[in-house]
Amino acid sequence: MHPSFYKRPFLIVFLVYVLFLALFLEVPKPKQDDIFYKIPAKAEISAYINSYPRVKGDKQLFTVDILTLNGVKQKGKVYLTCKDCPELLRGQIINFDGDLFIPGDSENYGSFKWKKYLARKYIFTQGNIDRIIKIESPKSFWFYLGKIRTSILNVFWKNLPPNSAAILSGITLGEKGDISDTLYTAFQDSGAMHLLVASGGNVGFVTLIVYFLCSLFIGGRKRIAFTALAAALVYTLIAGADAPLLRAYLMTVAGTIGFILGRKSGIMQGLLLAAFFILIVNPQSLFEVGFQMSILATCAIILFTSNFKINYKIPPVLRWSLELLFVSLCAQSALVPVFTNYFYKISFSAVFSNLFLVPLSAVLMVGGFILWLASFANYIFVPVLSVIKFLLLCFEYLVNFFAGLPMSNITVPALKSTTIIAYYILLFYVLNLPLFKKKLKSFIIVLVLAILVFSCGVFIKPQEVTVLKGRYNLNVILREGGQTKMLGASISGSAARKALLALGTKEINCLFINSLSKSYFYMLHDFDLEIKNIYIPYGEISKEVEPLLIKTNAKIIPAFAEQDYCGVSVENGWVLYDGVKQAGTNNNLSFKTPKIDTAANLKAIGSNGQFVTF
Numbered sequence: 001m002h003p004s005f006y007k008r009p010f011l012i013v014f015l016v017y018v019l020f021l022a023l024f025l026e027v028p029k030p031k032q033d034d035i036f037y038k039i040p041a042k043a044e045i046s047a048y049i050n051s052y053p054r055v056k057g058d059k060q061l062f063t064v065d066i067l068t069l070n071g072v073k074q075k076g077k078v079y080l081t082c083k084d085c086p087e088l089l090r091g092q093i094i095n096f097d098g099d100l101f102i103p104g105d106s107e108n109y110g111s112f113k114w115k116k117y118l119a120r121k122y123i124f125t126q127g128n129i130d131r132i133i134k135i136e137s138p139k140s141f142w143f144y145l146g147k148i149r150t151s152i153l154n155v156f157w158k159n160l161p162p163n164s165a166a167i168l169s170g171i172t173l174g175e176k177g178d179i180s181d182t183l184y185t186a187f188q189d190s191g192a193m194h195l196l197v198a199s200g201g202n203v204g205f206v207t208l209i210v211y212f213l214c215s216l217f218i219g220g221r222k223r224i225a226f227t228a229l230a231a232a233l234v235y236t237l238i239a240g241a242d243a244p245l246l247r248a249y250l251m252t253v254a255g256t257i258g259f260i261l262g263r264k265s266g267i268m269q270g271l272l273l274a275a276f277f278i279l280i281v282n283p284q285s286l287f288e289v290g291f292q293m294s295i296l297a298t299c300a301i302i303l304f305t306s307n308f309k310i311n312y313k314i315p316p317v318l319r320w321s322l323e324l325l326f327v328s329l330c331a332q333s334a335l336v337p338v339f340t341n342y343f344y345k346i347s348f349s350a351v352f353s354n355l356f357l358v359p360l361s362a363v364l365m366v367g368g369f370i371l372w373l374a375s376f377a378n379y380i381f382v383p384v385l386s387v388i389k390f391l392l393l394c395f396e397y398l399v400n401f402f403a404g405l406p407m408s409n410i411t412v413p414a415l416k417s418t419t420i421i422a423y424y425i426l427l428f429y430v431l432n433l434p435l436f437k438k439k440l441k442s443f444i445i446v447l448v449l450a451i452l453v454f455s456c457g458v459f460i461k462p463q464e465v466t467v468l469k470g471r472y473n474l475n476v477i478l479r480e481g482g483q484t485k486m487l488g489a490s491i492s493g494s495a496a497r498k499a500l501l502a503l504g505t506k507e508i509n510c511l512f513i514n515s516l517s518k519s520y521f522y523m524l525h526d527f528d529l530e531i532k533n534i535y536i537p538y539g540e541i542s543k544e545v546e547p548l549l550i551k552t553n554a555k556i557i558p559a560f561a562e563q564d565y566c567g568v569s570v571e572n573g574w575v576l577y578d579g580v581k582q583a584g585t586n587n588n589l590s591f592k593t594p595k596i597d598t599a600a601n602l603k604a605i606g607s608n609g610q611f612v613t614f
Contacts (some may be wrong), residue, residue, distance in 0.1 A: 011241035035076035091142035110502030170196030172368035191350020250274035301333035353402035493527030510566035
């Protein structure tokens with residue numbers, strides 16, 4: 001990358017625009033004429049399907065543009081679920097009876113915010129279809145693309161085992177379908193999840209394949225290039241035309257035009273143009289995980305390939321292997337903060353798994369389209385199907401193999417913003433190392449800058465009180481004096497785990513449980529982080545609870561009223577109602593700290609006297 005690139009006005013404008021969006025862009029709110037203001041409603045609705053329906057078991061999930069509600073014209077988008085419905089296609093108009101409601105949302109810190117996710121897509125309403133009255137199929141562009149997409153997926157799902165069909169659908173068109181939970185986790189742990197999403201690699205690969213095939217039969221570089229771009233555009237639209245695909249296609253266009261003109265295309269410039277275009281059209285894309293991962297990984301790969309060259313005297317096979325290894329390493333390095341702060345895990349096996357899985361996924365992508373075309377010629381379909389089945393079995397085996405390696409799934413807490421900034425300062429320096437003439441001096445300056453930014457995190461106070469809604473009542477996480485304390489364990493283990501990791505910790509120093517009733521130990525069924533001490537009321541432990549306590553490997557300490565443990569005062573049970581606290585006569589325990597006062601039924605009063613309950 002030429003040093004002058006970092007002085008270009010366009011780069012500066014782009015960075016300023018991204019910073020502005022990150023600081024000031026709010027979650028969208030529904031307009032006054034949005035159908036959101038008509039809910040809850042059970043009505044007859046007419047709507048236009050504006051996305052490819054996603055099949056999940058016996059359900060189809062998709063978004064629509066509302067046309068009418070009970071015969072009256074209406075505006076707005078709705079995320080619909082249709083159970084046991086006929087096969088639906090993008091571009092169709094459906095009339096149905098159904099109910100509309102506000103999307104549900106997790107109230108717990110660290111959990112996925114479904115309502116906010118939809119709002120950033122300008123969808124504020126969710127609905128269920130009870131009965132389809134009529135389906136209209138206008139002969140539109142999207143309708144025909146939808147038929148092609150459905151035809152391809154049907155060939156996969158009708159002729160392959162479920163997991164194999166899910167893998168091939170994901171690699172070819174980004175449609176995972178009903179992939180099993182076990183295999184889904186294996187893809188995450190092996191670092192291969194990106195291969196189940198249609199992305200930039202797919203678009204570039206389609207362009208190259210079509211260009212190569214056209215060069216065998218037609219002449220003229222311009223004619224071949226535009227044919228390849230047209231094919232890539234069709235693929236982009238069939239695969240869903242989401243942000244990563246549009247970004248990749250725009251980059252491909254920029255690169256191809258540069259190739260036709262015989263000039264250096266400036267692939268980084270193409271990336272910025274594509275990202276800028278997407279953010280101008282839809283600024284909310286900045287907050288989509290897929291968009292962030294796509295931009296960060298691509299940027300890292302471009303910087304590496306531009307600034308570092310592997311010696312061409314090395315044998316080709318070894319050189320290509322090294323290039324793929326370093327490209328994979330760069331991409332994974334760029335995504336570390338994303339993995340830590342969104343998924344709370346990193347996979348070191350991803351660097352090596354992609355050496356095998358990326359080339360094999362390219363073969364399977366081509367094989368998927370060949371299999372679909374072969375379905376129109378019965379005499380070659382069976383042998384093609386046999387080859388594809390074998391390759392898919394190999395692919396699934398490799399995914400499970402790399403997922404099973406010791407360093408494949410490491411749980412990590414979320415990083416502070418200052419830590420993330422310091423990390424990217426160092427990564428940017430490493431990827432641009434050849435551009436620095438005085439390497440020792442520049443390294444010292446960059447290292448000091450990163451340390452200063454990292455040190456600023458000391459002044460960021462952690463969230464001290466976090467209230468979580470449990471299965472039966474609420475729970476409280478306290479972070480004070482360098483310790484993490486949790487009052488109550490009636491929340492699910494996965495929700496508690498996400499909250500703790502999002503708060504930046506992997507352990508509970510002291511867990512206080514109010515009652516010996518088994519419902520108060522609900523969290524321990526699937527909680528996998530470390531608990532050092534568990535305080536429980538004195539009494540006989542039931543047979544259902546005992547193995548849960550043993551599994552934690554924590555120190556079990558009987559707690560008595562009028563005593564202090566881990567900075568928490570233990571009292572007799574309390575009953576809270578309407579913000580009033582009264583003495584209880586039960587044998588349960590309540591807990592009190594300077595920050596919060598909880599009761600045996602786990603309602604709570606904060607230190608400011610505010611009544612906290614759900």
